Amino acid sequence: MRGPGKWWRGKSTPEKVETYTRWSFHFFAVVEVMTVGLSAAGEVGPGLGGWLMLLVCVHAAVCALTVSRALDWVCGRRKQPLRLLWTLGAVTAAVAVTALAVAEHGPDGDGVDAAAGGVFGVVLIFGAGSISLGVRNRRRVYAVVAGFAAGAGLVAFPLGQPAPVALVSALSVLLGSGFLAFTAVFSVWLLKAVYELDEARETRARLAVAEERLRFGRDLHDVMGRNLAVIALKSELAVQLARRGRPEAVEQMIEVQRIAQESQREVRDVVRGYREADLGVELAGAQGVLTAAGIECEVTGEAAGLPAEVQSALAWVVREATTNVLRHGDAGRCAVGVRVTEGRVVLTVENDGAAGASDGGGGSDGGSASDGGGGSGLAGLRERLAAVDGTLEACRVGEATFRLVAEVPLTEADVREVAV
Template identity: 45%
Template sequence: MTGVRGVEVYTRSTLYVVCLLEPFLLLVAAAGMAEDPPAPLVAGALLVLAVLHTALSIATLHLGMAPPPERGRPFRVTVALLGGVAAAFVVLALAAVPSLPPPYDGFWYTEDPRSVVLLTVGMFTLGALTPVLRSRPLVVGSLAVAALTALGRVLAGTPGAVGIAVLTLFITAGSAFSFRLSVWILEVVRELEAARDATARLAVAEERLRIARDVHDVVGRALATVAVKSELAAELARRGDARAVDEILAVRALAQESSREVRGVVAGYRSVDLATELAGARAVLTAAGIAVRVLGTVPPLDPPRQEALAWVVREAVTNVVRHSAAGECVLRLEQADGATVLTVGNDGVRAGTPGPAGPGGNGLAGLRERLAAVGGGITTRYDGDRFVLVARVPAVVVPDRPGVPGPEPHPKERA
């Protein structure tokens, strides 16, 4: 599992497992109360609050790590419940959990259960709120937890309040900022993914604008000429001049020519070149955050076959950007069995996402028609999460024309 989804699963699972450590830390406090156990009612309340606090911490993290627009009312309700349970835990710890004075026979955390309970509850409460808290609130929260542990010492008449407060501050702040760092990394990865999608959409939009400008130039000029010639033909017709027929025929010829030009613009027939398309593919894929390798060189094919392969590159790369979560795309040109073979392979196939490879895809059907017109063909296959498109055209070369090199390989590709 790669990309933002992989980072999210790893971050969530790690933080959930850390939250599940809370009951084990509270067992340390329970061990410290073994010689002087609290009343059964108090012990039962502590057990219930421990289970609730752990569950609410995980739920708060789960809802809080969702993008802000998706949190909504359930997140606010969960935060309120977490705060209520934490407050009840603190009150019960201050009222009913003992804090034994030193000297200790063993370690302080086995003989000072009240401080352990206050530290644990404060630490995991702050950790659960890290998706919505920044540095300053986390520091303030850590200071508050340290002050509560010191207060517990003071209320019990136990010395060492300052020492336990400092220790609690370091532990709580370290834990909270560890949580925050994990959440921050997830947020950065999400922003990078959003930027990648925006870049891909921008590349597609720029291509559409280019086509729109070309169509505007062709149609605008043609329509202006048609308007002038039609007005002239109308005026000649009013005068009974036979030249009106010639002008109308000229308008018809102009309309037919403009129609051919528009089809040429939309279909990309203007200077479609395989080497140019490969260079453009590298630029678009790199801008979309996809690692790209272009292997092989452009052979000296005649224009129709080169144009057909150029269209394969354009259509395939467009659909890699729009219909996959690809991390890598490889384009390979080679000669095999008297044919020129273009292979385009990418990972990150999204299950159930329609694309040119899907049943009845118009993009793939169009490519088949183009390649069939020059005696070629196209095949596709899935290899795990990879999609591979193979286009083949007969290697009919142009005499006395040297091979056209493809885009200069990236230094990593040379290795």
């Protein structure tokens, strides 16, 4: 079974904010019952106090249900719960009027007046605050708060409340409901902002992947465009020569065959990533893309002096790892380090997004494609590194950190060149 810790760590940042917001407002219902419901039962007695507590519990339950549906509406999962909002308003008014009637016409005693007055004020405050969570704009929120406060003052007169008491009740409801309404509006704004930021981050990640695909497309176009044009021209020339019975047609077709074979070799180079890539450029690009996506990225070490084939292999490791940090997990920090030690170059990519990712693609794991493919994923990276006798290790470090380590041996001449 998944424990509470794994359940929480398995959520994304927007889901965590939504869960915190949802249960914070649900806790308000518990506060309502604990503050006035239990106190009413204790001060008035089990008979009338029990009925007051039952009314408070019903009101708190309707508030909790309204909050849940309103947050689903805020997150775009359901329509605005208009009927439930009106139901909560009616229940709030009924409970408040009942409490005020008990204070005026119920048993005499300071305890009864205090308990009924507490129920009257608290249900209006929490009712207005809960309704504000499901209202679309601020003007309507102001109208809800002002309406509940005015209603608290106006209802008090027909039931015999003095004017100062009615005014104090209206001001209390205005301040209390205004505070809860402000909390609701701010919570909704924060929740929407977090979801929009997460969506923007995903968009940047998709753009980074799309840019990589465009770069691959440009490379493939550069390789195939010119060669196909030459093949088409020489084939047309060979056809014309063959129709005229000229022996040069054979030479042209031999040239077409040579160009076609050369094109096949160059396409394989592009697809398998054997074309040289600059490690320094990839390190700078990784830092820029991750920083733009809101991930703190630290790059240490330099690629200067490394052999071209080593730089090309490690550059693809950086490119693949960066793509997967963006696409998988929920990383907030990524560290990329290059160092030369004991006759080998070591590239380390470490991020803290393993906790929020699935086991199959945590952090910088090979999640962009299946590992069985020859062009991407961990298997593809190992193939590239194997060409320079390198190795690749990928594993979790603790519960939240994923580390990818690529090592490539260097010759003595290479080590001396790097040292210089």
